[in-house]
Amino acid sequence: MHAQFLQQAIQLAADNARTGQGGPFGALIVKDQQVLAASGNQVTRTLDPTAHAEVNAIRQACLQLNDFQLHDCILYTSCEPCPMCLGAIYWARLAKVYYACSRFDAAAVNFDDSFIYDEILVAPAERRIAMHHIKLPDALQPFQLWSENETKVAY
Amino acid sequence: MHAQFLQQAIQLAADNARTGQGGPFGALIVKDQQVLAASGNQVTRTLDPTAHAEVNAIRQACLQLNDFQLHDCILYTSCEPCPMCLGAIYWARLAKVYYACSRFDAAAVNFDDSFIYDEILVAPAERRIAMHHIKLPDALQPFQLWSENETKVAY
Numbered sequence: 001m002h003a004q005f006l007q008q009a010i011q012l013a014a015d016n017a018r019t020g021q022g023g024p025f026g027a028l029i030v031k032d033q034q035v036l037a038a039s040g041n042q043v044t045r046t047l048d049p050t051a052h053a054e055v056n057a058i059r060q061a062c063l064q065l066n067d068f069q070l071h072d073c074i075l076y077t078s079c080e081p082c083p084m085c086l087g088a089i090y091w092a093r094l095a096k097v098y099y100a101c102s103r104f105d106a107a108a109v110n111f112d113d114s115f116i117y118d119e120i121l122v123a124p125a126e127r128r129i130a131m132h133h134i135k136l137p138d139a140l141q142p143f144q145l146w147s148e149n150e151t152k153v154a155y
Numbered sequence: 156m157h158a159q160f161l162q163q164a165i166q167l168a169a170d171n172a173r174t175g176q177g178g179p180f181g182a183l184i185v186k187d188q189q190v191l192a193a194s195g196n197q198v199t200r201t202l203d204p205t206a207h208a209e210v211n212a213i214r215q216a217c218l219q220l221n222d223f224q225l226h227d228c229i230l231y232t233s234c235e236p237c238p239m240c241l242g243a244i245y246w247a248r249l250a251k252v253y254y255a256c257s258r259f260d261a262a263a264v265n266f267d268d269s270f271i272y273d274e275i276l277v278a279p280a281e282r283r284i285a286m287h288h289i290k291l292p293d294a295l296q297p298f299q300l301w302s303e304n305e306t307k308v309a310y
Binding site: 044143 | 158168169172180181205214217218221222240242243247253267274275284294298301304
């Protein structure tokens with residue numbers, strides 16, 4: 001069963017690569033053994049660097065379920081999720097993930113997945129894209145307002 | 156100058172938290188000292204768990220520049236980017252990032268940023284959201300097709 005859905009994700013990735021519609025990646029979201037959402041990578045076609053197959057499938061499945069979380073859903077993806085997609089998986093609260101090839105396979109065809117995993121371990125200010133923490137007196141004010149807001153939709 | 160743009164990001168975050176329009180986070184993309192894009196978090200309002208302030212600002216700025224990369228652009232964000240946004244920053248090829256509070260500040264008001272950073276260090280199959288590698292004979296076929304496609308748009 002898992003292999004069958006993974007095979008569909010690989011097929012999406014292969015179609016994308018063959019037609020040049022986007023990067024060689026595909027993903028499905030499945031709930032109760034039904035496919036809720038399916039997508040290939042659409043970065044170049046939609047001018048959206050976040051339009052990885054997994055992110056697209058998560059966005060579609062949320063609209064499908066009318067919810068910003070995907071409890072009890074499984075993600076099948078042709079390749080190990082990059083850190084961006086891994087984060088999206090946690091925020092969407094998916095139940096589980098199955099993937100068909102690894103970040104090292106992706107690196108072998110010049111995708112940065114493995115490199116980005118390595119960068120996470122570097123201190124922010126020393127990363128290839130430097131990330132500087134500037135401390136300002138009211139930096140925490142948004143969090144205080146959030147804690148005090150009793151009508152907020154928590155997530 | 157950096158503090159001024161960061162202050163705008165904090166203001167977006169504060170407005171979001173006060174009005175309940177979304178989580179207490181805000182971000183700007185700046186190029187040549189001009190604000191190209193600005194957004195608060197919109198997860199609950201748009202039913203999109205990936206609609207963090209940074210991701211929204213990156214998507215907007217790309218459409219603005221008609222490009223899927225943001226070379227020479229700076230991201231200012233009210234809080235240290237979570238792993239999803241960190242990944243998005245690398246894929247968008249931003250030049251630099253400035254942030255006003257840390258993942259630990261976010262954790263103190265129950266956001267999972269710090270937890271997701273910790274999960275990345277756990278072996279995939281043992282993560283809280285388990286990620287299983289199933290090896291299939293044609294898993295690498297999409298990458299082969301991608302390498303052979305001479306008309307593809309690389310990214």
